[in-house]
Amino acid sequence: MDQPRVIVIGAGPSGVRCAQTLVAAGIRPTLIEEGRRDGGQIYRRQPESFTRSYQTLYGDTASRAQSLHSDFDALKSQIDYRPETLAWNIVDRTVYAVKSGLSTPLPFDALVVCAGATDRLMPIPGWDFAGTYSLGGAQIALKAQACSIGRQVVFMGTGPLLYLVAAQYVAAGATVVAVLDTSPFTLRVGALPKLLAQPAALAKGVGLVAALKRARVPLHSGVTLIEIAGTAQDGVQGVVFEDSKGVRHRVVCDAVGLGYHLRPETQLADLARCEFEFHADRRLWMPKVDGMGRSSVKGVYLAGDSARVLGADAAEASGRLAAFAVLQDQGRTVPADQVQATERTLTRIRRFQAGLNQAFPWPHAQAAALPDHAVVCRCENVTAGELRHVVHQMGAQEANRAKAFSRVGMGRCQGRYCGVAGAEIIAQASGVPVELVGRLRGQAPIKPMTIAVEDPA
Amino acid sequence: MNARFYRLAETDRTPIELLIDGKPIFALQGDTLLVALLSGSRHVRVSEFGDTTRAGFCLMGACQDCWVWTESGDRLRACSTQAESGMSLLTSQPEGSWISPV
Amino acid sequence: MSTMDKSRYDADVVIVGGGLMGAATAFFLRQRGRSVILLERGLIGQQASGVNFGNVRRQGRFLPQLALANRSRAIWGRLPELLGEDAEFLATGHVRICYDTERLGVLEEYANAARPLGLDLEILSQQALRKRFPYFSHEAVGGSYSPIDGHANPRLAAPAFARAAVRAGARVVENTEIESVEKDGEDFRATATDGRTFRAPAMLITAGAWGGLLSEQFGEAVPMAVHGPQMSVTEPVPYAIREVCGVFTTIEREVVYCRQIPRGNVIIGGSTRGPAFPDIRRAYTVPTSTMSQMAEIRRMIPALGRLNIIRTWSGIEGYMSDGRPIMGPSGRVSGLFYAFGFCGHGFQLGPGVGDVMAELIDTGSTSTPIEPFQMARFAAPVAVAEGVDE
Numbered sequence: 027m028d029q030p031r032v033i034v035i036g037a038g039p040s041g042v043r044c045a046q047t048l049v050a051a052g053i054r055p056t057l058i059e060e061g062r063r064d065g066g067q068i069y070r071r072q073p074e075s076f077t078r079s080y081q082t083l084y085g086d087t088a089s090r091a092q093s094l095h096s097d098f099d100a101l102k103s104q105i106d107y108r109p110e111t112l113a114w115n116i117v118d119r120t121v122y123a124v125k126s127g128l129s130t131p132l133p134f135d136a137l138v139v140c141a142g143a144t145d146r147l148m149p150i151p152g153w154d155f156a157g158t159y160s161l162g163g164a165q166i167a168l169k170a171q172a173c174s175i176g177r178q179v180v181f182m183g184t185g186p187l188l189y190l191v192a193a194q195y196v197a198a199g200a201t202v203v204a205v206l207d208t209s210p211f212t213l214r215v216g217a218l219p220k221l222l223a224q225p226a227a228l229a230k231g232v233g234l235v236a237a238l239k240r241a242r243v244p245l246h247s248g249v250t251l252i253e254i255a256g257t258a259q260d261g262v263q264g265v266v267f268e269d270s271k272g273v274r275h276r277v278v279c280d281a282v283g284l285g286y287h288l289r290p291e292t293q294l295a296d297l298a299r300c301e302f303e304f305h306a307d308r309r310l311w312m313p314k315v316d317g318m319g320r321s322s323v324k325g326v327y328l329a330g331d332s333a334r335v336l337g338a339d340a341a342e343a344s345g346r347l348a349a350f351a352v353l354q355d356q357g358r359t360v361p362a363d364q365v366q367a368t369e370r371t372l373t374r375i376r377r378f379q380a381g382l383n384q385a386f387p388w389p390h391a392q393a394a395a396l397p398d399h400a401v402v403c404r405c406e407n408v409t410a411g412e413l414r415h416v417v418h419q420m421g422a423q424e425a426n427r428a429k430a431f432s433r434v435g436m437g438r439c440q441g442r443y444c445g446v447a448g449a450e451i452i453a454q455a456s457g458v459p460v461e462l463v464g465r466l467r468g469q470a471p472i473k474p475m476t477i478a479v480e481d482p483a
Numbered sequence: 484m485n486a487r488f489y490r491l492a493e494t495d496r497t498p499i500e501l502l503i504d505g506k507p508i509f510a511l512q513g514d515t516l517l518v519a520l521l522s523g524s525r526h527v528r529v530s531e532f533g534d535t536t537r538a539g540f541c542l543m544g545a546c547q548d549c550w551v552w553t554e555s556g557d558r559l560r561a562c563s564t565q566a567e568s569g570m571s572l573l574t575s576q577p578e579g580s581w582i583s584p585v
Numbered sequence: 586m587s588t589m590d591k592s593r594y595d596a597d598v599v600i601v602g603g604g605l606m607g608a609a610t611a612f613f614l615r616q617r618g619r620s621v622i623l624l625e626r627g628l629i630g631q632q633a634s635g636v637n638f639g640n641v642r643r644q645g646r647f648l649p650q651l652a653l654a655n656r657s658r659a660i661w662g663r664l665p666e667l668l669g670e671d672a673e674f675l676a677t678g679h680v681r682i683c684y685d686t687e688r689l690g691v692l693e694e695y696a697n698a699a700r701p702l703g704l705d706l707e708i709l710s711q712q713a714l715r716k717r718f719p720y721f722s723h724e725a726v727g728g729s730y731s732p733i734d735g736h737a738n739p740r741l742a743a744p745a746f747a748r749a750a751v752r753a754g755a756r757v758v759e760n761t762e763i764e765s766v767e768k769d770g771e772d773f774r775a776t777a778t779d780g781r782t783f784r785a786p787a788m789l790i791t792a793g794a795w796g797g798l799l800s801e802q803f804g805e806a807v808p809m810a811v812h813g814p815q816m817s818v819t820e821p822v823p824y825a826i827r828e829v830c831g832v833f834t835t836i837e838r839e840v841v842y843c844r845q846i847p848r849g850n851v852i853i854g855g856s857t858r859g860p861a862f863p864d865i866r867r868a869y870t871v872p873t874s875t876m877s878q879m880a881e882i883r884r885m886i887p888a889l890g891r892l893n894i895i896r897t898w899s900g901i902e903g904y905m906s907d908g909r910p911i912m913g914p915s916g917r918v919s920g921l922f923y924a925f926g927f928c929g930h931g932f933q934l935g936p937g938v939g940d941v942m943a944e945l946i947d948t949g950s951t952s953t954p955i956e957p958f959q960m961a962r963f964a965a966p967v968a969v970a971e972g973v974d975e
Contacts, residue, residue: 060544061563067543073513076493115872122872129876144545156526156538157487163542170542171518172493198491258535261487261525281487291545404540404548407532420744427628430635430740438547438820438895443540470870474547474560474820474893477883481876531821531849550820550893557891558820582720582825585887 029053030135030356033121035113035294038066039338040330040345041140042098047349049104051358056106056132058113058123060473064098066142066330067162068338070170071095083169085194086230090338114471116297119325124471129481136325136352139294140345143331145285146310147443148183148392151400152254153284154407156261160443161285165191174200176281180265182206182251184386185287189234192283196241204277205238206267208286209386210248220381223374246270251392254282286388288335289446293468295333298326304461308335308383309390310446311465317369319348320355327351340375343368390460393450402451403444405437410451417455425464428452438474441466487521487538499568502554504575510566516559517542517549519566520574527551527561529575536574556581596620596756598946599775599785601763601799602792603627604634605739605932606924608746608757609939610789610946612668615753617947622783623747623755624775626762630743632866633793634932636900637814638842638854639739640829641933642679643704644731645695647909649957650934651702656953657937661737664936668749672742673846679734680709680718681833682725682885688833689727696729706731720826722887729833736829736844739932746939758783766790766799768918787946789922794863794903796911796925800960803918807963808906809926813861813868813899814854815878819892821849831855832885841881843889851889856881861901868899904928909958912938913945916961922946923960 032048034041037059048055065071069091072078080088111125121132145160152158159167159175161183167173168191178201181192192205214221221228238245248270255264255276264278292302295313301322302311312334319327329348330341347368350360396402398411416422416431425448428434434448435441441448445466453460497512501519508523517539520527526536528551539549542562549561554571598614600607603625611623623629641661643654664671683689689708696706707730714721714728721728747757762778766788773788790799797807824847831842832855841855856878861868875897883890903926905911910928915921922945924938931938937953945951 062565072493075496075513077495078492115870115875117869117872120872129872131872144541144543154530154535154537156536158540160541160546163540163546166542167488167518168491171488171515172491173488173518174491175488177489200489200491258533261536261538404546407530407535420748424628427631431744438550438893439545440896442545469896469898470872470875471894471897473544474550474895476558476890477819477879477892477894478890479876479879481873481880547820547895556888558893576823578823581822581891582888584719585890 031133032056032136032138032352033058033132033134034138034140035121036066036140036142036330036332037064037098038140038142038330038341039069039094040341040348041138042094042101043342043345044138044140044329044349045105046097046101047346048352049101051353054105056108058111058121059107059109060112062110065095067166069094070166072170076172078172087338094342112471112473112475113294114473114475116294124475124479127476127478127480129479134325136327136355137298138319138327138329138348138352139298139332140330141291141294141332143288143290143335144442146287146289146388146446147284148286148389148447149396149400149402149410149444150251150253151397152256152262154401154404155254155256155258157256157280158254158262158282158284161187161191161283164283165194168194168198174198175283176279177201178203178279179281179283180204180206180277180279181283182265183285184209184389185285186231186382186386187285187287189231189238192243193234193237196238196243202243203279204244204246204265206249206251206265207245207247207386208249208251208389208392210270213387214385217381217385220377220384223377223381227378287383287386288331290335291332293440293472295321295328296468297470297472298323300326300328302465306461307380309388309460318351319344320351336372336375336379340372340379343371343375347372390450393447394454396451402448403434403437405439406433408432408434413448413451414455417452423452423456423458423463425449425452425466429466435466440468440472485525486523487525488518490522499566501566501568502571504573514566515562516551516564516566516570517561520551520561520572524574527574531576552577556583594772594785595783596622596785598787598789599773599783600624600789600791601766601775602790602796602925603629603743603747603757603759604632604791604793605630605743605746605935606938606942607789607791608743608750609935610791610924610942611750611755611757612746612753613939613943614946615750615755617943619943619947621750621755622785623750623757624761624763624783625757625759628759629747629757630740633900633902634743634935635740636816636898637739637929637932638816639736639844639852639932640842641674641737642731642734642829643933644679644706644729644734645681645833646930648698648702649954651699651704652953653934653937653941653955655703656940657934658733660936660940664745668745670741670745672737672745674735674737676733676735678828679731679831680728680828681831682714682721682728683833684724684726684839686726692727692729692833704731718828720886720888721830722884724884734829742932742935763799766802768803768921773920787920787922789924789942789946791924793925794861794901796903796923800923803915803921805915805917805960805963807911807926809903810906811861811863812902812904812929813859814902814929815856815859815870815874815897815899817853817875817878817894817897819851819853820895822851822892824849826851826886830885832881838877839881841878841885843882843886851892853878853882853894859899861899863901866901868901870897870899902929911960912942912958913955913960916959916964
């Protein structure tokens with residue numbers, strides 16, 4: 027049988043399990059990874075010279091991390107693995123990948139995009155000061171470099187990652203001066219039925235909060251974040267917030283970790299011309315996929331957090347399912363029992379994740395409360411007031427129109443960190459429902475690419 | 484202290500020396516360039532628009548906040564670049580030096 | 586135009602197509618006291634007008650187009666006074682370099698021919714070029730410099746004209762797709778897909794790459810091809826290149842150009858064009874085009890190789906078979922006018938086209954020669970269809 031050319035983009039949990047499943051079926055996929063090492067974000071590997079144990083790095087998920095890493099190490103010789111390689115464009119069933127300034131076209135019969143996710147951010151005044159990091163960034167500093175982002179850290183935002191990173195910092199000996207959650211505590215109670223779909227995960231979350239309390243870290247929920255105080259020259263100096271009773275507090279700190287769950291990395295799906303749909307429960311645009319990861323484009327599959335943000339276990343499961351979909355569509359048989367078991371796992375996880383989303387919602391109304399002087403687009407330094415100006419004075423009611431007039435989303439990050447909040451601001455300023463504001467699309471190259479790039483052909 | 488990141492562990496590594504704005508700083512083999520810079524400086528660049536200093540944000544190559552200038556006028560993304568002895572970086576944009584002959 | 590029963594009409598002039606040509610004409614018609622409705626399928630300036638390179642240059646144009654280009658250049662300089670905003674127009678100068686002495690000879694001939702037509706160019710020897718613009722590669726053997734040409738922000742220009750037109754009393758109707766256009770007796774009628782109709786005694790078609798779909802409804806089909814320009818932009822870096830720079834060459838692949846804005850981004854265009862899909866209003870950048878563009882831009886200005894591009898984009902441009910736009914009255918139907926198909930070089934002409942078309946529609950003639958752009962040059966020698974007004 028002719029070998030189909032299969033490309034997997036991303037060597038995180040979904041990409042690795044996808045590649046592994048393909049190899050087990052006798053296929054030798056190409057696996058493209060932008061970073062130096064496999065593992066993705068949550069299971070990010072430390073440099074080879076580091077000595078901390080899996081237990082120290084990954085806590086309760088140590089065995090899953092170990093399994094993923096060692097399975098990948100064993101897999102490497104059976105795949106065409108290309109690290110430090112960026113997929114920068116996709117055209118005519120060909121991935122264009124650049125490494126060390128050389129771009130190579132890689133034609134495919136099937137493409138599985140496992141590009142993961144980034145933190146989802148809601149701006150507040152001062153979030154552009156040096157010393158503000160995403161929750162994921164703070165976690166990477168610890169996990170991959172054994173550093174704390176500062177001497178006195180405040181973690182704020184909402185979502186399970188908020189408590190996970192804070193607890194990891196405490197366990198590693200860093201000083202966490204406060205954890206500030208915008209979601210009221212009562213929402214967790216209401217979400218309990220869904221959260222019970224995965225009792226072990228729920229228990230873990232409860233344990234994280236307990237660990238923080240034991241360490242006497244001040245925890246506040248239902249907060250309104252007012253601002254990150256600091257100076258342009260020296261960066262973060264403190265955080266001002268209102269607690270759930272409306273009392274204003276100021277906390278001294280030199281670093282902030284900020285984040286509100288995750289948002290999928292969808293730029294490659296855009297380049298592949300996948301159709302998108304708006305998910306009202308998360309107020310996020312996501313690429314359309316069927317239950318096994320097939321996108322609207324024949325031969326293009328999406329897995330892991332870049333398709334649906336459901337966490338690392340779901341990423342592994344959906345990576346396997348996407349591989350099964352590839353095999354099915356190539357006319358090969360797949361083990362029905364494994365497919366069904368994986369689908370059942372995902373169903374449970376979806377319910378749990380819906381509970382997390384209910385317990386820790388994206389505080390979209392904060393966008394309206396954002397003062398005009400707050401920076402929305404970090405790359406281009408565009409404020410909420412400037413964005414509102416193009417809505418009110420220039421009639422921009424749609425994300426790309428507002429981008430053309432205000433420059434929000436025109437920076438190096440292509441709107442990864444300003445896009446979702448920008449849409450909320452446009453919606454509130456224009457009175458147009460956020461779904462109709464639309465979304466910013468990924469454009470090639472999806473990350474900055476050197477002009478010195480060459481085509482060896 | 485002229486640093487932003489604070490090392491919690493893994494300090495038993497080979498030291499390396501880099502230059503920031505012409506001044507030497509010491510980091511460790513295995514540091515990313517971002518970590519190396521922030522072990523001797525509180526910022527890695529200044530925003531092009533306004534005068535806010537920046538020190539990276541996402542550490543995963545997504546936000547593009549940590550692009551720095553080398554002394555020779557080239558560009559490096561600090562969080563995804565390995566720090567190496569002898570690297571020489573500038574935290575403020577060199578006026579016109581990027582246009583100098585290659 | 587004769588006096589008319591105004592109650593029959595929605596305006597004196599219906600303009601179909603809300604790009605720069607349509608928006609500028611709407612503005613200038615209002616200056617002349619004519620009422621106007623500007624119809625646009627999407628949002629003003631979203632198509633070629635909004636995604637092009639942003640060159641505001643006269644140098645290099647087909648000589649008979651210079652009168653129009655000069656008229657337009659004068660308006661670019663007056664935008665703050667006319668529109669209350671400048672669309673980021675900067676008269677930074679424009680330099681064309683070449684890689685061989687034969688091309689340099691052609692540049693000299695062009696400069697000599699253009700001077701009496703009101704375009705003053707300075708020819709630069711290799712030595713002068715290296716001294717004045719040291720960032721060009723040493724492969725350049727010389728160049729031609731146009732001091733008061735420059736660049737502007739295409740995303741802002743058409744919307745600025747449209748907003749000024751509205752403030753002056755024009756009616757701008759967006760999100761309105763015109764399905765059919767016809768002349769019924771003395772009246773022009775544009776009918777939208779949702780059934781709304783717009784009537785006027787005069788009609789102007791400025792629908793860009795889609796202009797032919799409308800002109801053919803009047804029996805005036807045009808030989809137009811569509812292409813997707815390949816555009817790239819760098820991250821913002823210190824402002825070091827003020828002039829708009831381009832390569833003068835007969836080899837398509839080598840035709841690249843760039844402009845740096847004061848914010849620091851360098852916008853790059855040219856080399857091989859890509860496909861465009863007017864039916865779905867999409868166009869994409871092509872990786873092989875990006876590669877050749879990067880190689881050729883490095884060839885022109887080597888230091889650009891230090892920078893990163895942060896995104897690319899394309900658009901849909903209409904090109905006439907003879908490389909000249911369609912501009913002027915219909916060859917068959919009185920009261921009907923056209924300004925479309927500007928072959929990727931219309932941005933600089935936009936304000937001038939608006940001013941000229943307004944003059945033409947308002948008074949019946951224009952002081953700026955536009956004969957080379959007549960629609961009638963594409964008239965096929967066929968029998969006149971029944972029912973079409975002459």
